[in-house]
Amino acid sequence: MSREITLEPLTAAAFAPFGDLLEVAGPPDKLINQGLCGRHHDRARLDFGDGRAGISLFDAEPRALPLDLEMVERHPEGSQAFLPMTQAPFLVVVAPDAGGAPGQPRAFLTSPGQGVNYHRGTWHGVLTPLSAPGLFAVVDRIGAGSNLEEHWFDAPYRIVA
Numbered sequence: 001m002s003r004e005i006t007l008e009p010l011t012a013a014a015f016a017p018f019g020d021l022l023e024v025a026g027p028p029d030k031l032i033n034q035g036l037c038g039r040h041h042d043r044a045r046l047d048f049g050d051g052r053a054g055i056s057l058f059d060a061e062p063r064a065l066p067l068d069l070e071m072v073e074r075h076p077e078g079s080q081a082f083l084p085m086t087q088a089p090f091l092v093v094v095a096p097d098a099g100g101a102p103g104q105p106r107a108f109l110t111s112p113g114q115g116v117n118y119h120r121g122t123w124h125g126v127l128t129p130l131s132a133p134g135l136f137a138v139v140d141r142i143g144a145g146s147n148l149e150e151h152w153f154d155a156p157y158r159i160v161a
Contacts, residue, residue: 008106012025057137065160080118093159
């Protein structure tokens with residue numbers, strides 16, 4: 001297994017096994033607000049166990065490539081959407097589940113204006129902006145009980161451009 005991961009562009013098709021790509025693409029589903037606003041309707045599947053949806057604001061420190069990926073995490077009780085509050089690209093790391101542990105990770109670079117919604121239980125890297133400010137609105141589960149599993153790799157993966 002290679003320990004180096006090359007960045008891929010983030011597309012809806014490539015990301016589909018892990019979640020929903022959030023972007024304005026194609027014509028709007030309908031026009032609202034006196035025809036001055038295109039509504040791109042219902043672009044993510046929010047999925048929560050016990051609890052409710054909440055919106056939090058994250059202010060993450062930027063990182064640089066190459067980057068060592070030492071761990072991934074997942075949330076078994078709910079999906080998690082990351083909506084950037086700037087037009088700056090950010091790093092998205094995901095991995096398929098392989099019998100309760102992460103399989104081979106993949107790394108994507110967003111285009112300006114793209115966000116992601118990780119499906120419930122999807123292994124993913126931590127929030128990784130590549131420039132400041134690292135401001136994001138995050139929609140995820142708010143509720144009692146643990147909703148975080150972490151997996152630390154025996155040896156890190158190196159993410160390269």
